[in-house]
Amino acid sequence: MAVAKAYEELIEFIAVGTSPDTLVAFQPSKEVKERVAELIACEKTEGISSAEKSELDHYLQLxxxxxxxxxxxxQYLTAEIDRGL
Known part of the structure; x- marks a missing residue:
């Protein structure tokens, strides 16, 4: 399936193209966390617009x-430890 392959390539690129330690430690900013929490809360209580739903969907995909x-x-970090690096 082409979509699965595309995801796999993207995941591989991110994992190899950065330091695995840095990638594992990555956290979204406080502002992003707050925005996502706000969208989720609004979705559960009062509902959100289609634009907000699209925004939330993008955050969830990312x-x-x-x-x-x-x-x-x-996995890369574990393999490095196993090899004694």
Missing amino acids: EHLMRLAKARAR
Whole structure:
């Protein structure tokens, strides 16, 4: 499936193209965390506009990609430890 391959390539690029330690330690800014929390709270209570829904969906997609990249980076770090690096 082409979509799965594209995701895999992107994850590989992020995990290898940066320091695995830095990638694992990455946290979104306070502002981003607050915005996502705000969108989620509004979605649950009063509802959000289609533009806000799209914004939230983008954040969630990026979070998913970062989780996958961090998992891959942890694999690299574990392999380095296993090799004694």
